[in-house]
Amino acid sequence: MNPPNKDKLKIDFRIWIFNNGEKLFGKGRVELLEKINKSGSIANAAKEMNMSYRQAWQMVNEMNKRSNHPLVEKQLGGKNGGGAILTQAGKSAINKFNELEKRINAVIVEETKKLEL
Amino acid sequence: MNPPNKDKLKIDFRIWIFNNGEKLFGKGRVELLEKINKSGSIANAAKEMNMSYRQAWQMVNEMNKRSNHPLVEKQLGGKNGGGAILTQAGKSAINKFNELEKRINAVIVEETKKLEL
Numbered sequence: 001m002n003p004p005n006k007d008k009l010k011i012d013f014r015i016w017i018f019n020n021g022e023k024l025f026g027k028g029r030v031e032l033l034e035k036i037n038k039s040g041s042i043a044n045a046a047k048e049m050n051m052s053y054r055q056a057w058q059m060v061n062e063m064n065k066r067s068n069h070p071l072v073e074k075q076l077g078g079k080n081g082g083g084a085i086l087t088q089a090g091k092s093a094i095n096k097f098n099e100l101e102k103r104i105n106a107v108i109v110e111e112t113k114k115l116e117l
Numbered sequence: 118m119n120p121p122n123k124d125k126l127k128i129d130f131r132i133w134i135f136n137n138g139e140k141l142f143g144k145g146r147v148e149l150l151e152k153i154n155k156s157g158s159i160a161n162a163a164k165e166m167n168m169s170y171r172q173a174w175q176m177v178n179e180m181n182k183r184s185n186h187p188l189v190e191k192q193l194g195g196k197n198g199g200g201a202i203l204t205q206a207g208k209s210a211i212n213k214f215n216e217l218e219k220r221i222n223a224v225i226v227e228e229t230k231k232l233e234l
Binding site for chain 2: 008009010011012013014015016017018019020021024067068069089092093096100103104107108111115116117
């Protein structure tokens with residue numbers, strides 16, 4: 001039988017990626033990129049995340065500037081001022097962040113099993 | 118030669134330990150315990166962390182309640198209402214959190230070397 005406290009202890013973590021000392025990605029930003037990718041629109045992605053369009057647009061703008069390659073491209077025309085699509089670099093960044101997070105999570109799961117306080 | 122962006126990308130992380138779904142430790146709380154251990158006083162530790170005594174005391178109280186064993190013991194008497202010392206469980210928790218953080222950091226350092234966006 002395990003001591004009862006072992007099952008109740010949990011380790012949580014967050015990761016962020018910085019470029020040149022400036023925050024480039026965290027969980028929220030990557031989720032925003034994923035939602036833009038799915039919906040093809042910054043406005044729709046913002047709505048799904050309960051953010052204002054302005055907030056979402058500013059985040060996208062910041063990520064585009066701080067990244068070595070543009071991540072999101074706005075498309076002109078259409079209603080709501082056109083949609084937005086992810087570049088290859090944008091799609092690749094989502095995958096790399098999520099894979100990184102999975103690997104760290106696997107380490108955390110093992111550490112949690114061993115944890116006793 | 119490495120591509121220039123490789124040297125500028127950095128992964129940052131934070132970890133937290135929860136017990137029964139409630140936050141038990143994070144970097145700040147462990148730092149507070151360390152400062153209590155060194156100074157023998159919640160008041161002095163609070164000052165060093167630019168916290169009010171009340172805030173520090175509440176954090177300590179919360180940790181004591183949420184932990185399976187008390188971490189900090191208040192000592193009665195003396196000026197400022199007496200000091201505070203860490204129990205063995207308190208000292209052990211500091212070490213375990215710091216060692217855990219170091220192991221995760223080692224993983225993050227390796228991930229950072231491999232990271233390309």
